[in-house]
Amino acid sequence: MSPISRRKLITTGLATTAGLAGLGVAAKLAEHYGLVPPDHGGVYGPGETLTYAAQRILTTHSMAREFPRGMISKTPFANEVAPPSDEFKRHQASGFADWRLAVDGMVARPASFSVSDLKSLPLRSHITEVACEEGWSYIAEWIGTPLIDVLHAVGALPQARYVAYFSIEKPWWESIDMADALHPQTILAWGMNDGDLPVSFGGPLRMRVPRQLGYKSVKYITRLTVTDSLKSFGKGLGSASPEAGYSWYAGI
Amino acid sequence: MVRVTHWITVISFLALLVTGLEIVISHPRFYWGETGNAGTSPLFTLPIPASRATVPTAYGFVMPDQNGWSRYLHFQAAWAAVLTGLVYVLYGLWTRHFRNDLVPARADRSWRAYWAVIARYLRRAPADETEARSYNVVQRTAYLTVIFVLFPLIIWTGLAMSPAFAGVFPTAVTLLGGRQSARTIHFFVTWALVFFVVVHVAMVVQAGFKSRMRGMIVGEADAAEIPLEILPEISKEGV
Secondary structure, three states: OOOOOHHHHHHHHHHHHHHHHHHHHHHHHHHHOOOOOOOOOOOOHHHHHHHHHHHHHHHOOOOOOOOOHHHOOOOOOOOOOOOOOHHHHHHHHOOOOOOEEEEEEOEOOOEEEEHHHHHHOOOEEEEEEEEOOOOOEEEEEEEEEEHHHHHHHHOEOOOOOEEEEEEOOOOOEEEEEHHHHOOOOOEEEEEEOOEEOOHHHOOOOEEEOOOOOHHHOOOOEEEEEEEOOOOOOOOOOOOHHHHOOOOOOOOO | OHHHHHHHHHHHHHHHHHHHHHHHHOOOEEOOOOOEOOOOOOOEEOOOOOOOOOOOOOOOOOOOOOHHHHHHHHHHHHHHHHHHHHHHHHHHHHOOHHHHHHOOOHHHOOHHHHHHHHHHHHHOOOOOHHHHOOOOHHHHHHHHHHHHHHHHHHHHHHHHOOHHHHHHOHHHHHOOOOHHHHHHHHHHHHHHHHHHHHHHHHHHHHHHHHHHHHHHHOOOOOHHHOOHHHHHHHHHHOO
């Protein structure tokens, strides 16, 4: 092996400096354009940030694939959930008549919606695929209220950057950025395949974020919070998923 | 550059393989078409226990869930591999590495040339002297297949499983036959790459593990292996 020449040393030094400076500028730009995910720390932060930033640049206005009615799965798979809490069982016994969705945080008019309140807002349905991070999938028709219409109804403030949503089953909660929160296919689903949303599939109310994997579509939603920072929620990693070791962004 | 990218790829590939198999354990069933789940009939099932209780297996126990870090590391290693591959391909085009060292010579583009090399491998006859400095036609074909067929295919099938990516490029999924087909192809391409690695390492061992490793790490072919008449040329290049 030849000894390292002075020229090589200088070019390597310059390239490293330029590279580090470039990284610094890239980090500033990424932060400015909202391309840094809340779980960007730690050993897997670089990969996670690259994935989120690349997909955000590519997908901000894209639509999740929709399928013809004939492709709806005859055997959709209801993933297991922990045994329901007593609180959930009480709601179930009364036919979910008192189920409420509280909306608070950075909104002009905090409000609480019943499922029939939600049904009085504009409706959207789509036939999309639920893909689990484990690898399996199914297609179903999802019927619900676009999240964007709920956000308009409560007057979400322009500083809002994320919407966090919470299940009645603790500690199950998630959050999405505004690109997904304002996306026309992101709905608060209360119907499935022309009927009510079955409990095993998240009834009476679940989030459906079809551009991300299944675990972002949290079941049994009772609360939404609009916020400009996720630092004060849970451990500050964005949702319950990173706290359990899973990535916050699940577009892949 | 070829050597640096090679070793980054080795590390990334190992990380991708281990985490990929780990993710498979959470659902060791494979399907064809768009959808597939524990309620539909699989194309085939791996005879291994699963890390999810929802998957029917022949085993009475459930493996621990390791998908969280496996998925994080899988994508991080994928980024490392893809970016490294991009640098390697651009560098290879720029320096004509592919044209000069990997595309088989015109005279070698025949079945007879392939059979000659394979027959020599089977006889375990020593390679002729030119092979200390260049690749034979079978090696060239294998490398080109890995670089320009298997790697692009595994990236494509991997991305086709991303619901966000599939929304932007739906054709990338339909061309493969659907999301579950993409996953199944991804699995088989993995084994094709593993097969390449196994043969590749076996060949390196057969050719002299120490000298080949030295060649790939510090960049010197073993002087004793190189015919005398080409040595001056090599020292001129500075290897």
